[in-house]
Amino acid sequence: MYKKLIKFGSFGFLLLLTNCFEIVEEVSFNRDGSGHVTLSLNLSRSKTKLNSILRLDSINNYEVPSEIDIRKHFKEITSTVENTNGISNVTNSLNFNEYIFSISCDFNDVDALNTVISNFSTKEEALLIKKQKHFSFDKTQNTFTRNYHYDISRAFQKTRMEDRKVFETASITTIYRFETPILSSKNSTAKIAPSKKAIMLRVNAQELITNQNSMKNQIKLQN
């Protein structure tokens, strides 16, 4: 989902201009597989730079979007999410003082989240997502799986050298909450809360790029 955000025009642009950003994906699951998701993009650490850049017309051969462009873009994203089956209560927030942007919604089941991602993908990618679902919940095994089909390392190789600095201090965090206690997690760097009801995985962009770590995980819950 976060990679999709990078692709979204003006937001992707904002990311390229920061030397630090933080993405947080938070999902709270109900017992029936429905839940609530929040995705946040925090560029606050680079706000001085962004304040200056957003006054320019272009930089590094990229056209600089205006606040109006960004708001328009965000509205489009929100409306695509709203029009997805199984998604409801979509809310968003745009904080141009701190450069923190977030979107959240309720979902009937995790497949609705996969559809949201597909809606922002090319046809080929949508097919890949069908085969390799980003979110899946196996009710018989009581197992939640976070996956994706992107090869982040390869995608990184395709970026321009001068744009790579962006990823030096960036980080991505996922937090998943369940009503039933967590038994185990496959990604050894993920931390299970003492209450066993939440799990957090924080990965630096550098670890992702060098394939040292991944956002993928399989979380087994108590039956």
Next chain:
Amino acid sequence: MKKFILAITICTSFIGVSQNLENKIPGNAKAVISINGERLLELISMEEFDNYSFVQELIKEAGRSNDDSVIASIKDFGFNINSKAYYFYQANDSIYYHNLLIKLSDKNKFENLLPASSKEKIVQKGSTKVMNQGKSVIIWNDNILLLSSGEKSRNYVYDNEVYNGSKEDYAVRNSENTWTEMHAMDIFNGNRTQSIATNKNYLASKGKEAVASAWISYSELVNAAISKANLMRMMNITLLSKSGMYGIENLSGNLYFDNEVARMTTKIEISPAWQKMFKKIYNSKIDKNFFNYFDQNDVLAYASFTVDMQSLLEEYPAMAGSIYGGMAPETKQETAVAVEFLSLLIDEQAISELITGDMLFILNDISEKEVEYTSYEYDSDYNRKDTIKTKKEVLPEFTIMIGSKKEKLLNKLARLGVKHKVFEYQNANYYKLETNYTKPFNLFTGVKDDIVFITTTEERMKSIISNTANSNLGKHRKLIANNVSTFFINGKLLMSKLPEDEMNRKEKGYLNFAKENFSDAYFNTSKLKGNKILSELTINSPEKQGNSLKFILNFMEVLAN
């Protein structure tokens, strides 16, 4: 062929003095650039020059185009290193020519540079050889080489109704080739009644010790460019030619490399019709009060500018009328009425009291500041909580001074600003601008001694208001006082302040070279002296690189690697 032309162009840097060559340049040339190879060789030896990687690359490229000979040095290109080389541009209604004139030391070596496919096109005509490559023609004998490249003006073609289809297109191109060859042959054989060497203005523009000199007959060149852009029939060219676009007649420049200084001087000649206006507008001296707030120890860079605002406003209608009237003669009357109305509406004197036309921008420092940002903390159940963190950031500190004699009005404006929450009053005759408008800087403003000050630090603002600001100008007093504009950079100091953490390895390399070898640079533009405006760009570098030419070539080498 492109590579070959490039090779010739670069090699022209090493070609020597020859009165003969200059005599061959026709008097109707609109622009002439000369490169003094002899002076260049005093500054750098051929062997040293050959060792630069970009020269090595060029030598390698030249070697690729032929199999028979070994090319190991620029010397092997066959050009006479000890002479001057010339580029000149000609333009008339029908055709434009770019020409290169170079002395040869060894024509066989030069011929070896030519690719085999091109050699087939060489035609011997008496003691001269000609290679017609379509748009470009090369003619040479034992001593001299001329490369001429022609392009037909499309206007001319349309006007003569030649350009009507593919057949005619061929005819155009064919005649282009023939014309270019005939034209080149005329130059080569000196079949010209007058040479540029009889043009006093051109001769006076050349600097004796210059490594390179350029002379441009600006008004004629602009006319040719306008004609090329197919604007000719829309505009009254005679009118433009008379006054010259923006009043400029001729432009010239010289490039010098001394031991510790690289200098580029330029001279702009103003046409008689415009001299009076220029004299009035650029006759002001910056208000001496500005000097009370200039401390050379608190300066990384600055830009000063002075213009007589009242004269500018008074003369502008006439200037605009001349420019726009000339560009659109059919609406000349309307333009004249419009500019007169404009003149009626504005009160030149009142405006010039509000903005006198004096300005000084000073970059005082680049310093680290603590900046707050929002991040997250998580409790034991990974519930997210916003938290304020701090980090260090590099921000410029600057001061802007703008001349104004309307202190009362400005203070009223500032109080209005306080009322509408744009300014905060700081209790000591200065104001802080609301941070939301000025982030990431804090900006303070106040009026004193007929100057509006805007600065990023409260300490500087306080010292200005309380008469405790240091005044220490050194060499800058003359630079600022005697010129219409001056830009100055204390390169060494500025670069020592740049944060290396933000740079990659390559950028750090450039920075380190520049830090060690670059001391300061300035660019200043004079008032109108007679009919001339003179400007000079000066780059100072310590002697450790040998001389300023080597410094620049070494820097290019660092950038290339």
